[in-house]
Amino acid sequence: MNPALKWMPLVVSIALVATGCARDGYYHDRNIDYVDAEPSAPLVLPESRDMARYGNAMPVPEASGDFVPSDEGFSAPRPDEVARSRLRDYVERRDIGEDSWLVVNAQPNTIWPQLEDFARRQGLNVTASDPSRGILETQQARLSVRPGLLRGSSVVRCEQAGRAYADCLSSLSNYLGGQSQTASTASALASQRMANEPERVYLDRHNDEWLLVLGVGPELAWAELGYQLESNFNQGNRELLLESDAASRDFLVEYLPRDERERGFFSGFFGPDAEKMTRRLRLVLVPSGSDRTLVRVSNEGERELSSDDTREFLERVASLLR
Incomplete structure (x- = not known):
């Protein structure tokens, strides 16, 4: 390896064309133009x-899992606030312990040519290239890409001797971030094709037990779920990550069900009394093949956990991964 190698950030220039909206200080209100529109x-x-390049602009995905109405009748669930407000960046970095990687909001076939271009621009000496496995070997580092857990995403790594290479990863993050504008068209076409792909995150009911099914192996499922819980489960007396165990691949959290959360809002019990109403739940990841992981919930507290509460909790966790 050349110790003098410098991982320089790559900048992609984007030309922006400004168009005027006003003439001589007068703002033209275009609303009137639509009054007589035909x-x-x-x-x-x-x-x-090419039919493969066209699809519905707003496709409706098929529902995953079984619909189970309650005895009291069906009421449409409210949109999850996190799912509505959480917009994913094109490139997001993940850091857990000594491990680091990138989650890119594009599919691997879109990322692969960008990795090749990155290696060329950085002057890396490519020794092996395997597009089918998404691995690009160089004398300085190993670049790789594979499907991520988040829908339509990819996991991108840069490693040296089997460990995350921080300088390379930072430079790669800057480069891919700069490519986000030029990749927008490809990402839009990929999003249309994803409508026909199976869900990677969905709820299932087996023998009267609600399970969260993740369409990736336990290693990636553990890393991504751990990152999302650390980032989002940080509110005491509501939803809080208490501990995680990498050896047994489980998480211990506190969670306040929505019904009691709303009841507390109107009755004003939030504060010390809210702690008595939270559930202490353990999420356990169980491998189910090389590319499938089941997430089970066990009640670690004294308060009863109903089937509806379990389903609601897993839906909340699933919203972090979609």
Whole structure:
């Protein structure tokens, strides 16, 4: 390895064209232009087009898992606030202990040519390239990409001697972040194709037990779930990560069910009394094949945990991974 190698950030220049909205200090209100608007003929595409590149602009995915109505009748669930407000960045870094990697909001076939271009720009000496496995070997570091747990995402690593290479990862993060604008079109087409792909995160009911099914192996499932719990379960007397055990791959959390959370809001019991209402729950990751992990919930506290509470809790956890 060349010790003098410098991992320099790569900057991608983007030309922005500014267009004026006002003329001579007068702002043109375009709302009036739509008063007498008439529908135009629908767009007709040539029959010779590549059908793989076209799809519904707003596809509705198939539901995963079974629908189980309650005895009191069905009421539509409210949109999860986190799912609505949480917008994913194109590149997000993950750091757990001494391990680090990137989660990129694009599929591996989009990331792979970017890794090749990164290696070329950095002057890395490529010794082996395996696109089918997503591995690019160089004399300085090993670059890799594989499907991530988050829908439509990829896990990107840069390692040296089997350990995360911090300088390389930082430079790679800067480079991929700069590529986010040029990759937007490819990502949009990939999002349309994802509508027909199976969910990687969904709830299932087996023998009267609610399970969270993750479409990745236990190693990646543990790392991503741990990161999300550390980032989001940080509110005492509501949802709080208490401990995690990498050896047994489980997490201990406190969680206040939605019904009691709302009851507490109106009755004003939040404070010391709220601690008595929280559930102490343990999430246990169970391998189910090389690319599937089951997440089970066990009640570690004295208060009863109903089937509806278990399902609600797993839905909350699932929202962190979608």
